[in-house]
Amino acid sequence: MSKTYTITLTDAQDKALNFVAFSAQEWIENAVFHRAYIAIEEIVNAEIQRKLAAGETISGTKDDIVLAADIELAADRQSRIEAERQEQNQG
Secondary structure (H helix, E strand, O other), X not given: OOOOOOOOOOHHHHXXXXXXXXXXXXXXXXXXXXXXXXXXXXXXXXXXXXXXXXXXXXXXXXXXXXXXXXXXXXXHHHHHXXXXXXXXXXX
């Protein structure tokens, strides 16, 4: 399964991006793929440490490990933090 994302740039943003990049499309793809790579490494490393501490076996590819990981997504984390702040302000 894969996802497709679409972005829209203004003419000024497109011109500016093409000033610094030979291909805006390739630059955007590289930036996104690289950030995803970094997140995969972070998740895999955290899962390996968690499984080692729990005495669990580690198996599968990095993709398998990421897909099986019970992680808090950024949107969920933001909602939790906002709720905690509201509780602190009310208490």
